Amino acid sequence: MNQLEQLKSMTKVVADTGDVDAIKRYQPVDATTNPSLILKAATLPQYSTLLDKALEYGRQKSDLQSEQVRHVCDYLTVGIGKEIQGVVPGFISTEVDARLSFDTEATIAKARELIKLYEASGADTSRVLIKIASTWEGIKAAEILEKDGIRCNLTLLFNLAQAKACAEAGVYLISPFVGRILDWYKNSTGTEHYAPTEDPGVISVSEIYNYYKQHGYKTVVMGASFRNIDEIRQLAGCDCLTISPTLLDELEQSSEPLEQKLFSDNPASTLNKESLNETSFRWAMNESPMATEKLAEGIRNFAIDQGKLEALIAEQV
Template identity: 30%
Template sequence: MGSIAHNESTVNVLEYVRSKSQVDVDSLDIGISDELGPFVDCTSNQADAYAEISQPQRATVLHRSVALAKQILSEFPYVTFEELAFEISMVSLSLSIAPKIKGSILVMSNPLYCHSTPKIVENGHRLAEICHRLEPNFDLSRLCIKVASTWEGLQACRKLKELGIKTLATTLFTMEQAVLAAEVGCVSVSPFVHELKVHFDETYHDTDPIFDLCVEAQQYYKQHSYSTKVKACSVISMEEVLQLAGVAAFTIPPELLRELATSHESEQKLADLSLFQTPQIKNAQRENNLQSFVDDEAKFRIAFTRRDDGKGQMKTIQAINIFCDCQIQAEQLMRETEAHLADSGA
């Protein structure tokens, strides 16, 4: 869909999407919020944070994160210096966006812990402590921890909720994950419409996007009175955004936000594209009987493994691996920065 001339019969496409869905910013770049806001939530992950903290203009944040990590490391006996420094930088970057949004900052837990419930719980609690230390007056109800949608991760969400810490289930590709996320009390889930790999490998094409999962999960939550919201992510074109207009929330990358903001189209034409129109919902809907996995690990694992011949499991593993790579790169940056500052006497 190309941009057309603005006239009385057309609407701004970004404003149209905002009228149908909550629009969140998928960037830690302050300029994006100023340029294309207002947004509700600001979401981030290890890839976003590593890319942003590597920018020269973020050197002050990087150096302060390293210095604070050295200062308070003894208070956190179960974490390495480099991990703590990266966590401080992630929270610092998110807090810098917080005054420019209406809702929550979303910080992702360490993906290397995705198969350890105790470590994820500890990590979530530590991120909340860091947030309070950096900004004592910040309302911690505006902090949401993103957790990988493994069995262990979603059980950690259950425990974090008991501690009063909000969670979002990320790296989510199947209804089994969506069902369990609602059962454990996640405030949101983020179905990845496309495999995460498409954002890291320009030669890779995902031939099996999962638009229907966004519709099915949202209908399931409504039907069974869950408060969990669907926050769609990993869309790669304006047409895909418009197909999902009507989802509870979106995280949209900056390049697509700019395209939406500079495009105008007939409101009826835009409405006709949405999968959330009643006829499309009826066509896309699968069996929506109430399910439960929360106390049955074996049942969850086999259902998750068998869904779509294992495609969802494969996509989840792939996404976790990519985020793990970014975590490792970021921790290396923290070590190198600490060594550089030590050599320079800073």
Template identity: 25%
Template sequence: MKFFIDTASLKEIQEAQDIGVLDGVTTNPSLMAKEGIAGKDNVMRHYKAICEIVDGDVSAEVISTKYEEMINEGEELAEIDEQIVVKIPMIKDGIKAIKYFSERGIKTNCTLVFSPGQALLAAKAGATYVSPFVGRLDDISTDGMTLIEDIRLIYDNYGYETQILAASVRHPMHIIQCAKIGADVMTGPLSAILALLNHPLTDSGLAKFLADHAKVNQK
């Protein structure tokens, strides 16, 4: 399973890259605003800076909701770098835009997916990635992992190449569950990725090894 980090923070992206497990980045307007990135030119430069850090795909979201405007905006985003994946909302005009981009070899990420039917439409339109939001489903007492399972079954039934990008991942158990189910990618905060490092037995075991080593060297 690929690991993407969901942020616009260059510091966090660099830290994840330095660990050696980062495969890509997802962003959105809210994450850009959180970093104080405002204005079209600044946003474009920030996307380029992200691409210079990470080796894999970088999702850049369109703001428009109308077909023609999404096409214009998406083409402009795709020109930033070959790593850019145009992030398109799951709406009627969005599906049309995904079809347009897929026919022209521009990678897309269909976002805000909450049902198997939406994921099926995105795959038929040729989306590179489909982003079911597992955490937001959990927030309304719905099992987000069931959605991942349903999409995995449908895609495997018909050989769709669209990758399941589990989004709105909140914690390490989300990551483990996505890996067990067969999500192709997960995207979440750096904290969730780093939490995979932790286990109390690892900590106590290391402490014992170091203590024993210190005793041996004192003799």
């Protein structure tokens, strides 16, 4: 077996793309999107018909251009999600507007709006995950949504404090980032190369995974944001890994044996269980410059791409 096939035997593989053709090729179980991926997908020829339908939907919903654009973006995002859902057996993750990351009530409202659009499209809403940034406000929104039966994927997660808060909130799935953590350490320390076993992102996700398994949390850990396949190899055995088509192709081209690194029944953790309130959560974030900076940067970048998508739509509305 090639390394992609070996990885699939020990970890659920998720495609980090909105390109249906790539998803069909690599046959992941789940798929995930974000504003950056939706922006790219919106320019692909295979989505031109869907874009036309989205534009018509927006015009029917409102006479105000700003409202039309919002409705078109939501329709397009859900339409791409539904199409992807048709080619994966598992979940599709759809992201709430990053500009709502510090507003619990607005995040809840947007999540419910997206689920209603999925319902209206005939999609299977039991296979939809709502992606929310791992701010305190986002985690509290997810806690309420989970109780309402809307499963959530908490993204832009960079440290154990965020992971602990998500687990205590009963979040279905978290997406701890690997490559962006590595980026921060390279920039802040001047170290150009880290050995795979010393990669700070790999260490962070391994710590979170082992902590969850040690204390019996059901929240799924899905490593994300990879810079190279060595990071993926070091997390073999993790619940899920969401991987770009480029790195999926690299794994497919390698036939070297792949060793499982993480084990749910034998977690390498001795950390005490801890519940965080808002004060302790914010202090833990304050004590981690990396997590604070990367969370803020991630929200800004997703918001920028959401703005670009809206600008693209506004030209056609």
